[in-house]
Amino acid sequence: MTEMPADDREPTGVARGSSGGAAGGSGVANRIEPERRSSSDGEGLEYDVVTTPVLVIGAGAAGARVAISLAEAGLEPLVIGKRDHGDAHTTWAAGGINAALGSLDEEDDWTIHAADTLNEGHHLNDPEAVELTAREMPDRIRELEEWGMPFDRADDGAINQRYFGAQSYRRTCFVGDRTGEAMLETLIDRARELEIPHRENVMITRLLSDGRRVFGAAGFDMESGRGLLFRSNHVVLAAGGFSALYDRHSSRDDENNGDAQALALETGSRLLDLEFVQFHPTGMVGERYGEQWDGRLVTEAVRGEGGRLYNTENERFMERYSPEQMELDARDVVARAIAREIDAGRGTENGSVYLDISHRDGDYIRERLPRMVERFTSLGVDITKEPIEVAPTAHYTMGGIDIDFHTGETGVCGLYAVGEAVSGVHGANRLGGNSLAETVAIGKLVGDHVATEVGTSDGSPSVTDEQRALAEREFQALESLAAADGDVSPTTLLAELGELLWHHAGILRDESGLRAGLEELEVLRDRTRDLRVDGGIPSRSFEYAVDLSFSLTVAEATLRTALARTESRGAHHRTDYPETGSDWRVSLLVSADEGQFAIDRREVDEPSAPVKAALEEGYELHYHHLE
Structure with a gap:
C-alpha cells in the first residue's frame, strides 16, 4: 500500500490521482485538509479532515482484501490501521488456511468443507456465509499463489495440505507455521502494486452517523495526537474481534478489544452471538515461560502434525474424552478436556498439561514447525526432544457484527463489516483454518459489492456543519478523557475486566457466575x-483509556447473551444447562438504545441441498490416520 503522509508533512496534495477507468471509479484522490476549531480556553485546536471514497478501518487480511477489490474496480480507498504497516493480528494465524483443493485427498470438495464447518459450529452458522466461504476458497488460494504466496508443496508440486482439528480431510494449506504472516505479506505486496493509500498508527474512536447512515469517522493520530476527521460515504469495519478482553488471551493487549463491535453498535447496527468465544486448547503458560508469553498461541499445527497431550500422570487423556479424534477433536472439546484435567489435579504446578511432538523425526518437526522450534529454543526448550506446557487461552470470537455476507452491509447505510469483526461463518465454534479463509473469501465479495455502490459524488464528499460538530464533540470528549486525573489507571481496570470475564464467562459458565x-x-x-x-x-x-470504553460495552453484551442462552453449544458451555437444546438453534441479536441492551432471537436458515447431502454422508476425521 502507498503510505499517506503523517501529520508533520505537507497536509495538502498528498495522494496520487485515482486510477479511474473502471465502473464506479471516483476519479478523485484522497485529500487531507487542515481545520481549526475554538476550544473553551480560546486557544483553538487543529485537526485534519481526510476525504476518501471508501474508508477501510483495519489493515489486516480482511481490510487488505476489501481494498484490493476496490482498487481493481478503479477506486482509491484509504486503509487505516492502529499499528505499523504490515503489523496486524493476521500475522499470528500460524497454522494454515482451509480450501478444498484435494491436493492429497481427492475426495474432498467444497460441500464437505461446508459440512465440517457447520458441524464444528454446532449448526448455528449462517449456512449461506459458510457456503460462500467454502465455494470461494479454492479460487482465493490460487489467487494468493498467483500473487506470490510461497505455499509449502507436496512431492508432486501441488500445494501441500495438512490435517487440522475436526476436518474430514487434509484441507489446510500452509507456509510452515507462519501462514498468516506470509498471507498478509502477499496481500500487502498486491496492494502496493495497486498503489492503495494506507495510513498507519491511527485510532478511530467514533463513527460519524445519524443512526441511519454513516458519513465517516473521527479519531486521532497515535504518534502526534492530532485529531482526524475522515469523511466518506462508505466505511468498512475490518478491525478484528474481542478475545483480548479476557485475562489469558492469544492477542496483544492493545488489539482485539472490541472496538469494531462497539463502534458498530453505537451507529445502530446489531451484534450477533457474542456469547461464543473460542478458547484455544494450547496457549503458553506464563508461570513456565514468563508473563510476556502468557496465553500466546501454540499453533494447532503442532497437533495437526501429530502432537499428543499428556497429563502429569503420563496419561494420553484425550483417549478418555475423544477416542476417535483424540487431539484433533474440535477446539471446544479439547479445551474443556484440558481444563477438566487441570481442575482434577492432573495438571502441572504451573496450571497446564503437556503437549509432546518429540516422537516425530526432528528434521520433520524443524521443517514443518520452524517458528515453534525457534520460539521454544529461545526459551530453553527443544520441542524435538521434550514436551511443552500448554493450557487454554481466549483466542477468537465467533460473535460480532451482523451482516449480509453477499454485501457486507450492516443495516446502517454506508457501513459494511468483514473478518473477525463480524459473526456468521463460524457459528458456535470455529473450525481451525477458517479464520484466514473467511478474510479473503468474504473480503473479496464485500469489496466487489462496495465498488458497485460508490458513485461519482462519493469521490469528494463534503463535510456538513452537523458532521463537523459531531466530530468536534468527539475531539472535546477525547480531550476531557486525556485530562482525567483520578487515582485508578485504565490498565488496572482492563486487567480486572479480564479476570472478571475469565472467571464468570470463561470456558465453564453458570447463571450465578454470569449474574x-x-x-x-x-x-x-x-x-x-x-x-x-x-x-x-x-x-x-490514553489509548488504553479509549480501549476501556469499548471493552466495557462489549463485555456487558457478552455476559448478557451468555446468560440468555440457557443451553450448552460449542464454545458456550453452561454447567447448569449442560445439554444442547433443540429449541436453541437460534442466534441472539443485540441492539442498543441509549445505553440499554435488547436481545432478540432469530432462527437459523437451512443449508443447501448439496451441503445437506454431505452432512448426511457423515464425513469425519479419524485421528488414527496419523498413526
Missing part, C-alpha cells in the same frame, strides 16, 4: 469516574 459478573461489571464501570490518564494525547495510557 455476579454483571454486578462486578457495574462496580468496575463506576470506578471509571476516578480514571487517571498519564501523558495526555498521545500516550499508551
